[in-house]
Amino acid sequence: MDFVNxxxxxxxxLVFASVLAGLFxxxxxxxFLLVFLLAGILAGEDGLGxxxxxxxxxxxxxxxxxLAIILLDGGLRTSFATFRTGLRPASVLASLGVVxxxxxxxxxxxxxxxxxxxxxLLLGAIVGSTDAAAVFSLLSRSGVVLNERVAxxxxxxxxxxxxxxxxxxxxxxxxxxxxxxxGADFAESARLFVQQFGWGSLMGLSSGFGMAALLRRxxxxxxxxxxxxxxxxxxxxCVFAATGLLDGSGFLAIYLYGLILANRASxxxxxxxxxxxxxxxxxxxGMFLLLGLLVTPSTMAGSIGSGLVVALTLIFVARPVxxxxxxxxxxxxxxxxxxxxxxxxxxxxxxxxxxFPLMAGTAQATLLFNIAFMVVLVSLLTQGSxxxxxARRLGVALPDPDDxxxxxxxxxxFSLNPVTPVGEICSFTTCPSLRKPTxxxxxxxxxxxxxxxxxxxxxxxxxxxxWCVS
Numbered sequence: 096m097d098f099v100n101x102x103x104x105x106x107x108x109l110v111f112a113s114v115l116a117g118l119f120x121x122x123x124x125x126x127f128l129l130v131f132l133l134a135g136i137l138a139g140e141d142g143l144g145x146x147x148x149x150x151x152x153x154x155x156x157x158x159x160x161x162l163a164i165i166l167l168d169g170g171l172r173t174s175f176a177t178f179r180t181g182l183r184p185a186s187v188l189a190s191l192g193v194v195x196x197x198x199x200x201x202x203x204x205x206x207x208x209x210x211x212x213x214x215x216l217l218l219g220a221i222v223g224s225t226d227a228a229a230v231f232s233l234l235s236r237s238g239v240v241l242n243e244r245v246a247x248x249x250x251x252x253x254x255x256x257x258x259x260x261x262x263x264x265x266x267x268x269x270x271x272x273x274x275x276x277x278g279a280d281f282a283e284s285a286r287l288f289v290q291q292f293g294w295g296s297l298m299g300l301s302s303g304f305g306m307a308a309l310l311r312r313x314x315x316x317x318x319x320x321x322x323x324x325x326x327x328x329x330x331x332x333c334v335f336a337a338t339g340l341l342d343g344s345g346f347l348a349i350y351l352y353g354l355i356l357a358n359r360a361s362x363x364x365x366x367x368x369x370x371x372x373x374x375x376x377x378x379x380x381g382m383f384l385l386l387g388l389l390v391t392p393s394t395m396a397g398s399i400g401s402g403l404v405v406a407l408t409l410i411f412v413a414r415p416v417x418x419x420x421x422x423x424x425x426x427x428x429x430x431x432x433x434x435x436x437x438x439x440x441x442x443x444x445x446x447x448x449x450x451f452p453l454m455a456g457t458a459q460a461t462l463l464f465n466i467a468f469m470v471v472l473v474s475l476l477t478q479g480s481x482x483x484x485x486a487r488r489l490g491v492a493l494p495d496p497d498d499x500x501x502x503x504x505x506x507x508x509f510s511l512n513p514v515t516p517v518g519e520i521c522s523f524t525t526c527p528s529l530r531k532p533t534x535x536x537x538x539x540x541x542x543x544x545x546x547x548x549x550x551x552x553x554x555x556x557x558x559x560x561x562w563c564v565s
Contacts, residue, residue, distance in 0.1 A: 105146075109138055110380055127236060128229055128442060129475040131380050135387015148388040151450050157385050158447035160332070161378035162257065163349050165228045167331040168375035169254050170353020171364055173247075178354060181247025187421040188248070188435075189224075189256035195420060196439075197223035197263060199413035200405060207404040208466070210459065217267040218463050221449050222409060222470045224260035226442030227253040228379050229479060233440060239483045239492040245431050249438050257444055258344035262291050264448050268455050287342075294343025296351065302334045303355025310356065310363040320366025327356065327367060328374055379443075386446045386468075395465045402469025409470060410478065414439035430489040437485050441474040 113134040117127040138144035197219030204215030230253035234246065241249075266284045270276060310323065317323045334352050335345035357364050395402075415436040422432050449467035452460035486492040 105138075105144075109134060109144075109384060113380065113384065127232060128379060128383055129472075129479065131383035132387045132472070132475070135384040136390055136392065137387075138384075139388045139390065141392045146388065148385075151389070151453050154385050154389050155447065155450045155454065158382050158443060158450070159345075161382035162227065162444065162447065163332060163335040163345060164328065164378040165231065165375050166254055166257070166346055166350045167328065167353040168371045169227055169231050169250065170350045171327075171357045171368065171371055173250065173254075173354050173357060175354075175358045177243060177247045178251065180244050181249075181251045184244075184248045184422055184425045184427070185251035185255065187425075188252040188418065190259055192252070192417040192421045193220075193223045193256050193259045193263070195417035196409070196413045199416060200409050203405050203408035203413075207408075208401045208462075213267065213271050214457075214459055214463070217264065217271065217452065217457070218405070218466060219413075220260060220263035220267055221451075221463060221467050222405070222441060222445045223263065224256040224444055225249075225253045225439050226444045227257065228382070228444075229253075229440035229442030229475065230438065231375075232379065233479050233482055234438070239486040241486065241491060242493060245427075245435065245491060249435060253440075254350045255347060257346040258291060258295060260444065260448060261344065261346065262288055264451050268451055268457055271457055272455065290342055291344045292347065294338055294341045295345070295347030298334055298338040298341070298343060299348035299351025300355060302330070302348070303352040304359060306330050306352070307356050307359035310360040314360070314363035320368075321370050323363060324367035324370035324374070327364070328371065382443050386443060389446075390468055394461075395468070398462060398465035399469065401462075402466040403473065405466055406470040406473035409441075410439070410474065430491055434486060434489050434491045437478055438482060439474075440478050441471045443471075445471055 113131050116134070117130040136142055138146055140147045197216065200219035200222060201212070201215040204210040204218045205212060208215070208218075210218065230249055234241070234249065266287065270280055270284075273280065306327070310327075313326075314323065331349050331352055335349045338345040338348040415433070418436040418439070419432055422435065427435070445467040446464075449460075449464040451457075452463055457463075483492075
């Protein structure tokens, strides 16, 4: 049984040590995901473990499955209200933003790395999208609370921009392989775009509504949610794979599948979130460990300078320019725009996409892989470790709900007409109506309300002190 026990002990011990180190690293602001990545490197060929791993097909397969589970978990935690709040700016960032970011990064690839324009554009497409795993986990563990529009924009963007990056990567690989850039090639690319996003949207929405109806019927058979979580996860992976077989975007489909489920069968989905969170973390751990094993630092020595220049261009030039262009019509404040620019986290997605050229035999594929890995490493070290600090410095983090003075300083006060009926006030503030209301005038917070309720309201920036009936 040694052929079972030894690999199992090695894998379980590696995950255990990584999780334990990650829990301690969070306290000093170190990215949890970066710990898994470094653990894989240490266990690899040039590390202490000395394990030689170069199975790109397995890494590609595991990476896609893991990303599908992570996107499903993200969709299950997104409400329709939040989705509507951030949908428009996130959609522009996930489409035009990826193209702008990839184009500017391609310029750095030509100027500083010496790539031809086709290969440079492929490099830009590989690193052009933000990573759902990194954004979901680091925002939730950063310790800061963002306003709904900023948080929703970041989360939705990271959830729906992967299809655009995959589409651009596959299209550019095909164009480089054919070595022609004719009108027919671009027409085929346009058809592929419609096919990818059309099938992704159709499969995601239809399967989401179908599974929601099924869950409402069977939810009572599993009150703890463990079996339902397994049912939801298996269904999501079926949707992901079936959409891929139709040449659609499985990433878009499984995110929409989770979103519809969360809002059409919320009572059935709620008990499953604990188990789904565990699945998502297991997927992230396995994916980052495997990608770390895939990297051989000794072969990357010649790519460190190129990767660092591309990473810095992406973080400090390409991402800010793309965000400012895309968010200009939506009237975000300058501080919010700079923060969204900074949270352009790159994680496993660029490394997974960099495997595409290796499998296709594209010229300079190894160089592209090494640069993509350097971009991820720099992004997690700089952006991933400073989210909380940057949020506080830019003033986009919401105050503690228990800090009334700070809450009122941020949200300001507003006035209510003294003749407004108590029932209307309670309805507006979502406070419970009083059975025997007392008509006593007071200045301050309504006694039947709590501070978090007021923080969720859209309040005028300038208004007289609050008058309310309690």
